[in-house]
Amino acid sequence: MLLTLTGHSFRFECENLCRVFFPYSPVRVPEEPEEPAPGESWAETRVVQEPSGGWCYTVRASDGRDVAERQTTSPELAEYPLTRLLYEVLSGLTGISPAWGMLTGVHPVKLLRQHVERLGFESGAEDYQSKWLVSPARVDLAKRVLSAQKEAVDCLSPQSFSLYVGIPFCPTRCAYCSFISQDMQNAKKLVEPYLRLLHQELERTAQIAEELDLELVSVYVGGGTPTTLSPEQLEALCGKITSLFSFGRCREFTVEAGRPDSITPEKLLALKDAGVTRISINPQTMSDRVLENIGRRHTARDVEEAFALAQSLGFEDINADLIVGLPGDDFPGFQETLDRVLGLGPSSVTVHSLALKRSAAMVTEEADLSLHKRPRETAAMVDHSIRRLTGAGFEPYYLYRQTRMAGNLENTGWAKPGCVCRYNIYTMDESGSVIACGAGGTSKLKDPYSSNLKRVFNFKFPFEYISRHQEILERKDQVKEIYEQFCQRLH
Ligand code: SF4
Known part of the structure; x- marks a missing residue:
């Protein structure tokens, strides 16, 4: 799609809106005037100041066949009148009314x-x-x-923080994955050095939390797949966390077990003994054929066995992640997946809409994206999940969106009463501070006295995390400085 901008600098939001209506044609914004290719969709956006001092906004656009044009005026030069006009023109041309309207952001x-x-x-x-x-x-x-x-939000105090710990290793790589995760075949030799340094980062973080008088309210160990670690490594990691931080006000300790093919009785026992309160076992789908399509080396039966094992060991709070829009899946298949998963007795279910980043193997190999391109069927599956989960006594408790998402929908976490994952709320909704340790982690520090949020990034790859670990520790000092600035502004 060709997008031109004249007389304004609202490029980012105009591009995002074009993607909502034309998700499969990359948006080009040329520096020099350029004609669209035959049949190509295009949009011209123009803002001109009128002699009266007000502003005139014009949008002309085409879906490659028809052309539409509209104008509006506003006393101000602002993004909203232009993007609303663009939205209305594109919606009229395509006949699409996106579920989230003009909203293109993730929160x-x-x-x-x-x-x-x-x-x-x-x-x-x-x-x-x-x-x-x-x-x-x-x-x-x-x-x-x-x-x-x-x-969960009302009980936060200015001292509250959550701890995220990243384990960027997986048994094998799923076809839809864009996460910077190393599969164990290639990364075995990195695991021990990685864990040694992760323990050091946790020590530094605990020291900072103590110096700032912060209170831990939730812990989330994610990845990757944390249960790719051995029982001994899991025991040492969870033991390190519980020994370093005060758990007096900590309401939950989640470990994402994730892939059922990584779960063993010994690992679950190690987690249980360490005080882990919540785990996630993620089927994504209960169709063996779809699991094979996406390169997950486990079956639906493995999911059932992992659930039964965890429940027999006393885990009551178990989340199950599902994905809508997987290649080879369809509406009846998704219905069956949801029914079977609910039959396992999870306390929470997260329904993701497939989002394909460019780095995912499914995109680079141009495999079957047909369902991703059938937004109506994807939307019907998501609507079914809303009705079915509501009927089964679950409430939606966190929600976020991504770019390149099937049907331009959302990911929603559903939980039985009393079983929300606080960490998910704080990090996805940016309502509470999160300090992250490990590769791929991002600390999100929320100013308790305003809506400001500052981010501090760790390196994404385990190799960089190991080779440049001194910088990781220095970034923890940044966390401390940011907190001190928040407090100074108050006084
Ligand atoms: S388990 Fe998750 S992080 Fe690991 S490869 Fe699959 S999608 Fe990626």
Whole structure:
């Protein structure tokens, strides 16, 4: 798609909106005037100041066949009038009314919270809907999420923080994965040095938390697949975490067991003995054929056995991740997946819409993306998950979106009452601070006295994490400095 910008600098949001309507044609924004190729979709956006001092906004666009044009005026030069006009023109041309309306960001619930804080719950939600043109069904979902988060968000204090610990190793690499994870065949020799340095980073983090008088409220060990580690390595890691940090106010300790092919009784026992309260066992689908399509080397039966094993060892809080839009899956297949997973008795279920980043093998190998290109069927599956999970007593409690997502939908975490994962709320909704250790981790430090959020990144790859570890420790000092700045601003 060809996008031209004249008289303004609102490129980022204009590009994002074009992608919503034309998700499979890369958006080009040429420096020099350029004609669209025959049949190519295009949009011209123009802002001109009028003699009266006001601003005139014009959008002309084509889907490659028809052309539409509209104009509006505003006393201000601002992004919103232009993007709303672009949205209306593209929606009219394509006949598409996106579920999330004009919203292209990853945190739609965070935005709803801002409206609600300003105007109250119902009026804030109405304002959100009419300003961003969000569908009634998605406004309802976002309102339910906001309500389900309330207790976890309200109990945060300025001292609260969550700890994220990254284990960037997996048994093998899934075809849809864009995460920087090393498969164990290639990375075995990195694991021990990685863990040694991770323990050092945890020590430095605990020291900083103590110096700043911070209170740990949740722990999440994710990846990758943390259960690629041996029982001894898991025991040492979890033991390190519990010995370094005070767990007096910590409400949950999650370890993402993830792939059932990495789970053994010895590993689960090590987690249980270390005080882990919540685990995740992620089927993604219960169709063996689809599992094979996406390169997961386990079967639906392995998922059932892993659940039964974890439950027999006393784990009551178990999450199951599912993905909508996988190649080879269809509506009846997804219905069956959801029914079988609910039959396993999870306390929470996360329904992801497949998002394909360019680094995923499925994209680079141009494998079967047919379902990804059938947005109606994907949307029907997501709608089914909303009805089925609601009927089974689950409430949506966190929600986020990604780019290149099947059907331009969302990922939603559902939990039985009392079983929300606080860490997911704090990190996905950016409502609480997270300090991250390990490769691929990002610390998100929320100013307790304003809506400011600062990020400190760790290196993504285990190799860099190991070879440049001194820098990782120095970045922990940045975490401390940022907290000190937050406090200084208050005084
Ligand atoms: S288990 Fe998750 S992180 Fe690991 S390869 Fe598969 S999708 Fe990627």
